[in-house]
Structures are given as structure tokens and as C-alpha cells.
């Protein structure tokens with residue numbers, strides 16, 4: 321399982337230092353949470369942060385778009401240097417168009433499901449996807465508690481992927497620590513995002529605990 325530290329819990333006044341800390345400690349991806357104050361009740365970063373991060377790290381940028389009207393933002397975040405864009409199915413009536421748009425802009429296409437959105441929302445989309453992100457908290461804030469029922473959702477998605485012979489990556493986001501990390505690993509997750517667990521302590525030590533699970 322790959323580990324993607326989320327910079328939402330980093331020290332924003334020392335962002336370069338906090339990115340390099342996790343890169344040097346062997347992080348696999350950098351997770352960047354984009355919140356627009358509309359789709360979720362919080363504001364975080366715009367494309368300028370992604371373009372500022374691009375030259376200071378070799379980590380793939382995994383950009384989680386918690387925004388309304390994602391079709392407007394996809395070109396801007398692709399141009400800013402995202403490697404993967406992750407769009408919520410709840411954010412647009414035209415999710416298939418958003419997936420086509422991500423591929424047309426040369427980035428990996430991911431879709432995200434809120435905890436209350438069933439896997440059936442993915443049925444027509446799965447063959448087009450590079451990544452599926454299962455939210456394990458309700459999006460909008462770091463430091464929330466993992467929702468245990470999401471483990472079974474991950475397991476059912478992994479089973480469906482195998483049955484269909486597909487290869488998209490399964491990612492989880494929210495409330496990941498050493499205990500819940502083991503639960504999602506056993507359920508079949510390929511990528512685990514961790515924000516507060518990594519940054520509310522010594523990032524290298526915290527990351528090592530998650531890396532030891534795999």
C-alpha cells in the first residue's frame with residue numbers, strides 16, 4: 321500500500337520544509353486537498369499552490385478536488401502540474417465529461433465517493449478510471465474519525481475490480497492511522513492518504529509506522 325501524506329495538516333508557513341520531510345522519509349505521493357467553501361464548508365488551496373509545489377518535489381501530486389463545477393477547475397489544476405486529479409461524483413451531473421477532460425489534459429483520472437454515495441454510482445465509469453477514492457470521513461476537514469463501515473465498501477470495490485478484470489487504484493482518505501491503516505490495507509486499498517496522523521507528530525516517525533503495515 322502506498323502512503324500519500326496530505327499537506328492539509330502541514331505547517332503552511334513552512335510548506336516546502338514539510339513536503340521535503342515526507343519526501344525524504346519515503347512518501348509515495350503528495351495529497352493536495354482543494355476545498356472551495358461551497359462543495360465543502362472549508363477553504364484551502366488554489367492552483368497557485370500546486371504550481372508552487374511542482375518544482376520543489378519529485379513526488380506525484382495527487383490533487384483532491386472538493387469543488388463545485390469541477391469542469392471549470394480541471395484544466396487549471398492540470399496546467400498547474402497535478403499528476404492525478406480526483407473529482408467527486410456528487411459535484412457534477414457530467415462526471416463522464418469530467419473524466420474525458422482529465423484524460424484530454426494528460427492527467428490520471430480519479431473519481432471520489434463521499435461516504436453516503438453507493439458504489440453503484442461508479443458502475444458506468446469504472447473502465448475509464450485510473451483511480452477511485454473512497455472517502456472514509458465526510459470531506460471538508462482533517463483530523464476526523466474513520467468511518468468503520470467504509471472498510472466493507474473498499475472490500476466490495478476490490479472484489480468488483482477483480483471480477484471485471486480492471487486495474488484502477490483504490491485509494492482511501494480520512495482518519496487513517498496505524499490501526500485504521502491496517503483495516504484498509506486488509507480490505508484492499510492500494511493508496512492511503514494520511515494528514516493529521518503524519519503531521520501532528522514527527523512526520524518521519526509517523527510515516528514509518530504506516531509504511532511498516534504493508
Ligand SMILES: O=C(CO)[C@H](O)[C@H](O)COP(=O)(O)O
Pocket residue numbers: 326328329351353384457458459460461462463464493494495496513514515516517
Ligand atoms: O480530504 C480530506 C478531508 O476532506 C483530507 O485528505 C483528509 O481528511 C486527510 O486528513 P486526516 O488524515 O487528518 O483525516
Ligand SMILES: [Fe+2]
Pocket residue numbers: 326351352353384493513
Ligand atoms: Fe483528501
